[in-house]
Amino acid sequence: MLLAAGVAILVAMGLALLRTLLGPTIWDRILAVNSFGTKTVLLIALIGAFAGRTDYLDVALLYALINFLGTVALMKYIETAPPDDAPGERN
Amino acid sequence: MDWGAIASGVLLGAGALLLIVGGIGINRFPHFYSRLHAAGVIDTLGAALVLAGLAPVFGMTLGTLKLALVLVFLLFTSPTACHALARSAHLSGLREPRSAQEPPSSQN
Numbered sequence: 001m002l003l004a005a006g007v008a009i010l011v012a013m014g015l016a017l018l019r020t021l022l023g024p025t026i027w028d029r030i031l032a033v034n035s036f037g038t039k040t041v042l043l044i045a046l047i048g049a050f051a052g053r054t055d056y057l058d059v060a061l062l063y064a065l066i067n068f069l070g071t072v073a074l075m076k077y078i079e080t081a082p083p084d085d086a087p088g089e090r091n
Numbered sequence: 092m093d094w095g096a097i098a099s100g101v102l103l104g105a106g107a108l109l110l111i112v113g114g115i116g117i118n119r120f121p122h123f124y125s126r127l128h129a130a131g132v133i134d135t136l137g138a139a140l141v142l143a144g145l146a147p148v149f150g151m152t153l154g155t156l157k158l159a160l161v162l163v164f165l166l167f168t169s170p171t172a173c174h175a176l177a178r179s180a181h182l183s184g185l186r187e188p189r190s191a192q193e194p195p196s197s198q199n
Contacts, residue, residue: 001100002148005141008107015114019126027123027180034172035117035130038165039110042141045161049148057157064161068168075175079182 006046013039030074037067095147106140109133122187123180131173138165 016039019032041064048056116129142162149155 001096001103005103005107005144008111009141012107012110012114015111015118019117022118025123025180025185027176027185028126031123031127031130031176032117034176035113035134038134038138038169041161041165042110042138045142045145045158048154049145054149054152054154054157057154057161061157061161061164064164064168068172071172072175075172075179079179 002046002050006043006050009039009043009046013043026078030071030078034067034071037063037070041067095150099144099147102140102144104144106137106142106144109137109140113137123185124177124187127173127177131169135166135169138162138169 013036016032016036020029020036023029023032041060044056044060044063048054048060110133113129113133116133117126120126120129139162142158142165146155146158149158
């Protein structure tokens with residue numbers, strides 16, 4: 001069951017990557033990258049359970065932290081400096 | 092009969108299903124805000140279910156405590172990140188296409 005869950009997480013990561021490549025606006029891409037990072041955390045924790053080691057969970061925790069920080073930092077950047085090439089209806 | 096393995100399998104299966112559904116959702120929904128809904132809601136619950144499903148594998152050790160820590164952190168940060176995304180998109184002027192019952196001239 002661990003293996004099946006790992007494969008499912010990998011498939012979901014591939015779908016998130018697809019949206020990252022397709023995403024029409026910059027926010028779609030960042031949303032997909034954030035989702036990808038969350039799934040990476042799950043994958044690392046699952047590999048830790050697969051190997052029977054708790055060390056991997058520290059890595060997963062740190063990865064979750066950095067993923068969140070990266071997303072919020074990007075959001076603050078985009079908020080103050082909206083990119084000109086982002087398509088979308090503007091007012 | 093090993094109840095821990097059964098609980099782990101059920102939780103992992105449900106979590107994996109939700110992750111797949113979320114992945115399909117962010118590819119199939121039409122606008123950014125609806126994709127945000129698919130990713131935010133389903134990733135939060137899917138991650139919680141997968142991490143809860145891993146807990147019986149580790150048993151009553153330090154590993155389960157660390158898993159709970161990761162889970163609590165994800166439950167706090169995932170909605171926060173989604174909120175930051177929606178706020179940034181809204182402040183930058185991204186709007187959903189207007190629905191049919193709303194007259195198109197109301198914005199001007």
